[in-house]
Amino acid sequence: MPPEIDRLPPAPRRPSAGASTELPEQALDEAVELLRALLRIDTTNPPPSGGGERPAAELCAVALEGAGIAVELLEQLPGRTNVVARLSGRDPAVPPLLLGAHLDVVPAGDGWRHPPFEAVIDDGFLYGRGAVDMKHFAAQAVTALRWLKKLGVVPAQDVIFAGVADEEEGCGLGSAFLVERHPEKVRAGVALGEIGGFTLHLAGRRFYPIQIAERGIASLRLRARGEMAHASVPPPETAVGRLARAVGRLDEAALPPHRSPPVERMLAALCRGIGGPAGAMAWIGATPGLLRLLLSLTPDSGLRRSLLGLLSNGATATELSGSGKRNVVPAEASAGLDGRILPGQTIEGFLEEIRAVVGPGIEVQLERAAPPQVTRYPHPWFDRLAAAVKAVDPEGIPIPYAIPGFTDAGSWARLGTACFGFAPVVLPKGLDFPRLYHAVDERIPVDGFRAGLRMLWAALTASD
Numbered sequence: 001m002p003p004e005i006d007r008l009p010p011a012p013r014r015p016s017a018g019a020s021t022e023l024p025e026q027a028l029d030e031a032v033e034l035l036r037a038l039l040r041i042d043t044t045n046p047p048p049s050g051g052g053e054r055p056a057a058e059l060c061a062v063a064l065e066g067a068g069i070a071v072e073l074l075e076q077l078p079g080r081t082n083v084v085a086r087l088s089g090r091d092p093a094v095p096p097l098l099l100g101a102h103l104d105v106v107p108a109g110d111g112w113r114h115p116p117f118e119a120v121i122d123d124g125f126l127y128g129r130g131a132v133d134m135k136h137f138a139a140q141a142v143t144a145l146r147w148l149k150k151l152g153v154v155p156a157q158d159v160i161f162a163g164v165a166d167e168e169e170g171c172g173l174g175s176a177f178l179v180e181r182h183p184e185k186v187r188a189g190v191a192l193g194e195i196g197g198f199t200l201h202l203a204g205r206r207f208y209p210i211q212i213a214e215r216g217i218a219s220l221r222l223r224a225r226g227e228m229a230h231a232s233v234p235p236p237e238t239a240v241g242r243l244a245r246a247v248g249r250l251d252e253a254a255l256p257p258h259r260s261p262p263v264e265r266m267l268a269a270l271c272r273g274i275g276g277p278a279g280a281m282a283w284i285g286a287t288p289g290l291l292r293l294l295l296s297l298t299p300d301s302g303l304r305r306s307l308l309g310l311l312s313n314g315a316t317a318t319e320l321s322g323s324g325k326r327n328v329v330p331a332e333a334s335a336g337l338d339g340r341i342l343p344g345q346t347i348e349g350f351l352e353e354i355r356a357v358v359g360p361g362i363e364v365q366l367e368r369a370a371p372p373q374v375t376r377y378p379h380p381w382f383d384r385l386a387a388a389v390k391a392v393d394p395e396g397i398p399i400p401y402a403i404p405g406f407t408d409a410g411s412w413a414r415l416g417t418a419c420f421g422f423a424p425v426v427l428p429k430g431l432d433f434p435r436l437y438h439a440v441d442e443r444i445p446v447d448g449f450r451a452g453l454r455m456l457w458a459a460l461t462a463s464d
């Protein structure tokens, strides 16, 4: 190369609609500082008196307004604030993209290496409640919007940021409130949020699960009735005894395994990624019944529990009540059950399974239900997210992913939105994502957070 050309500064890459543009280092630094500021705000849900998401929502609002992006703060209860911003795209015919991050966190608990709300960086890790669940994505999304605006990069579709309240207690004051009361502000063609985009180290490979499905919810109450009596002269059979036996049966019995299309896709992609004889063996073992048997022989771990949760519906007793008085045999005893419904299964079918286990004489009442959430697959945005992963980690293997729990995706999907779990973070080997979740010493590798933002940026700026 002639020296004079060598000395020339690189030609500025003119940002234009859909053109790929590098995200400057300054943006990555800024995102780290924004995440640290968010982690220093205690948004524990349920909030201690006077708490709530408002200061975190306001922090996002200030950052967005600083780049000239209009924002709105919306709340159903004072302090339980949602922040919504919109960056206009160039083609109104393309449905918006929504980046959704909940701003609340679960209680921190005790025993942390560094205080949970001080955003300490130690040995390359940023510690704090919400570091991966999921203030990191709020910081990434806000930074991405700011820099799209600053660099004049205009995607085809509007890009909406929704920083929401109350996900950890069921979404009522957050995404569900926005969908019910302000649907026009959050209606989108595609939404990105929890859970996915993290590195899953398996069989010497780096997988990147991208969520396309989650189990539905069925909140149940079991009731047994009997004769009310003084406890010193009990009837031959009590309501508490009958209920306890039913709960015991449920605890011991596994609900029947089912094939579920999104779970099958996930397992198939995982086995293909492992490849070779090991992959083929894994695939042979991937029928729900056999997989459950194999998992029952492996040590307890986050991945094992997640996979077990994807092979059947679930019902876990979490509340028990009797007379409330030590010497009174109650006329009625009841148990609250947390029920989960696998994609492809129905609430009616699930209730049948429960009745078959608890047996006669136990009333099964459905208190609340939400259907499973399944995103169409294949989908062009899945491919786009997969390409964004590969742009940053060329050896990474993106796979479709189903989760046993639920997220804000259940709310967004009610507006017809295709939801993907993609809140990217590159994790080093030995760091198990499910182990960080809701755990003591929740932390994010700073480099991995920056790499995740580059993945999000690659997805946002890919040519349409």
Ligand SMILES: [Zn+2]
Residues within 6 Å of the ligand: 102, 133, 134, 167, 194
């Ligand atoms: Zn979360």
